[in-house]
Amino acid sequence: MTVLVTGGTGYIGSHTCLELLEKxxxxxxxxxxxxxxxxxxxRVSELTGRPLPFxxxxxxxxxxxxxxxxxxxxxxxxxxxxxxxxxxxxAQPLEYYGNNLQSTVSLCRAMVRAGVGRVLxxxxxxxxxxGSPLPLxxxxxxxxxxxxxxxxxxxxxQILRDTAAANPGWSVALLRYFNPVxxxxxxxxxxxxxxxxxxxxxxxxxxxxxxxxCLTIFGGDYDTPxxxxxxxxxxxxxxxxxxxxxxxxxxxxxxxxxxxxxxGRGYSVREMVDAFERANGVRIPWRMGPRRPGDVAAIYAxxxxxxxxxxWTAERTLEDMCRDSWNWQRxxxxxxxx
Ligand code: NAD
Ligand code: UDP
Numbered sequence: 234m235t236v237l238v239t240g241g242t243g244y245i246g247s248h249t250c251l252e253l254l255e256k257x258x259x260x261x262x263x264x265x266x267x268x269x270x271x272x273x274x275x276r277v278s279e280l281t282g283r284p285l286p287f288x289x290x291x292x293x294x295x296x297x298x299x300x301x302x303x304x305x306x307x308x309x310x311x312x313x314x315x316x317x318x319x320x321x322x323x324a325q326p327l328e329y330y331g332n333n334l335q336s337t338v339s340l341c342r343a344m345v346r347a348g349v350g351r352v353l354x355x356x357x358x359x360x361x362x363x364g365s366p367l368p369l370x371x372x373x374x375x376x377x378x379x380x381x382x383x384x385x386x387x388x389x390x391q392i393l394r395d396t397a398a399a400n401p402g403w404s405v406a407l408l409r410y411f412n413p414v415x416x417x418x419x420x421x422x423x424x425x426x427x428x429x430x431x432x433x434x435x436x437x438x439x440x441x442x443x444x445x446x447c448l449t450i451f452g453g454d455y456d457t458p459x460x461x462x463x464x465x466x467x468x469x470x471x472x473x474x475x476x477x478x479x480x481x482x483x484x485x486x487x488x489x490x491x492x493x494x495x496x497g498r499g500y501s502v503r504e505m506v507d508a509f510e511r512a513n514g515v516r517i518p519w520r521m522g523p524r525r526p527g528d529v530a531a532i533y534a535x536x537x538x539x540x541x542x543x544x545w546t547a548e549r550t551l552e553d554m555c556r557d558s559w560n561w562q563r564x565x566x567x568x569x570x571x
Contacts, residue, residue: 234258235305236480237349239292239340240313240552242266244424244463245413247273247387249311251422256477257445261305263298265291268427270569276421292336295343302347309351309480312340315385318431319359319527322382329365333385341396350403351477351483357391358411358465358495358532359383367499368535371409371491379527381432390491396490397489400505404483411465411495413472415554416561423561424469425568433505434554438562441515448517450502453526457531461502465533468549468557478545495534496547505551512555 236253241262247269249351253260254277261272266289278285292314295538315333317324330519337354344350361369362377378384390407397403414434416423429445430436439445453460475494482490500508506517539545 234308236260237301237305237307237310238262238313239310239336240264240355241287242269242271242273243313244269245410245469245472246311246313247422248417248469249313249476250274250285251277251281251417252282252470253472254285257262259378260285260557261301261307262287263290263292264504265289266443268316270425271424272569273422280419280421288472293323293332293339295339298339298343299346301351302343306350307347309353309567310340310344310349310485311353311476311480312337315355317382317469319382320431322380326381329381329385334388337389337392341392345396345400349380350400351480352393352404353406353408353479353483354389354393356407356409356491357383357386358409358493358534359534360387360390360409363529367531368497368533369493370535371493371538391457392397394489401406402487404487405489406483407489407491408475408479409491409534410472411467411493411532413469414466414559415468415470415549417470418557418560420557420560420564423558425565433502434558437506437509437517438558441509441513441559442562442566444566446518448506448519449522450506450519451522451528452544453521454524455530455555457501457503459503462528463501463531463533465499466505466551466554467496467547470556471503471549475539475543475545478539478543480554482543490542492539492543493534493536494539494545494547495536497534497536499531500551508551509555509559512552513559515559
């Protein structure tokens with residue numbers, strides 16, 4: 234079994250490459266390194282003791298991508314590559330539509346040409362229409378996205394559904410991630426955002442590491458138990474294992490299926506800060522700031538379908554997420570640059 238991983242040097246991609254290799258499958262990774270370092274996969278190879286061919290290329294370069302498909306016989310593809318910063322996508326919509334959509338079309342063309350018809354896609358809870366009752370099942374309405382980033386996920390889901398419908402024998406899983414956090418327990422790989430982190434957990438770990446002074450909590454007046462936003466955080470190792478389960482499912486099924494990957498449990502920003510302090514014995518100074526535009530009060534998954542169909546559940550606790558996030562940051566205060 235040989236799997237092509239796009240966006241393989243990134244945060245979720247590198248953790249997934251590790252799980253695929255541990256499963257005994259062969260992995261080939263590509264990435265244009267616009268938001269990651271090849272050091273992540275060097276460490277994955279070191280941790281697993283297995284080779285991991287990596288090709289630095291942009292997915293929009295169809296010639297280069299075609300050469301990779303010519304060189305290896307892939308049994309399946311996991312498509313992580315894409316730009317993912319919500320705020321940046323509002324400021325630079327064409328960058329986001331251009332990169333995320335063209336990359337996907339280019340990948341699908343290469344797959345059709347090579348006769349490879351099995352793909353997992355990194356979608357997101359952001360495709361769900363705001364205001365749906367919680368927890369969100371896969372059949373909740375989608376659309377009404379609040380950013381170009383969200384719309385790219387929504388559109389790519391449609392591109393993949395249509396491509397699968399036009400190519401009998403294709404099998405597609407649209408994986409809607411909730412909020413991945415944490416790191417491999419070794420502390421050798423983890424999340425390494427460039428610049429000021431947009432996401433909560435890397436901001437907290439950088440405050441803990443002394444790289445930032447204080448966390449700003451974006452809004453304390455939401456209609457939630459403590460007034461701060463509630464999200465469904467899941468450990469990145471659980472998420473990576475969800476890809477192994479979904480790929481095993483695709484080996485047995487054709488057509489398109491959608492799966493939520495989340496825990497089903499929401500935690501507030503205040504609860505996250507408290508849990509991080511408790512798990513690691515460090516203090517996280519914070520101040521209350523205004524709401525961040527586009528944020529919704531609460532969102533969490535109904536993961537029942539992933540449990541019953543894929544046999545997958547998120548097993549790691551909030552304490553595991555906090556401990557592993559800090560373990561990675563403490564060992565690598567400047568990320569992969571150290
Ligand atoms: P990441 O930025 O660490 O990884 C994405 C990788 O894609 C990066 O390494 C980047 O260099 C690469 N890339 C971007 N455009 C490319 C192109 N044109 N050609 C080749 N490589 C390209 O992000 P991540 O957190 O690992 O996310 C992986 C996927 O999961 C993304 O599609 C993201 O939108 C999705 N996702 C992430 C989250 C999250 O909270 N991290 C939540 C939901 C969905
Ligand atoms: N958040 C925050 N301060 C930060 C970063 C995030 O209070 O510096 C909050 C944010 O408003 C949201 C939650 O933490 O309620 C999770 O945000 P993140 O960006 O990590 O994920 P997403 O918005 O995609 O759910």
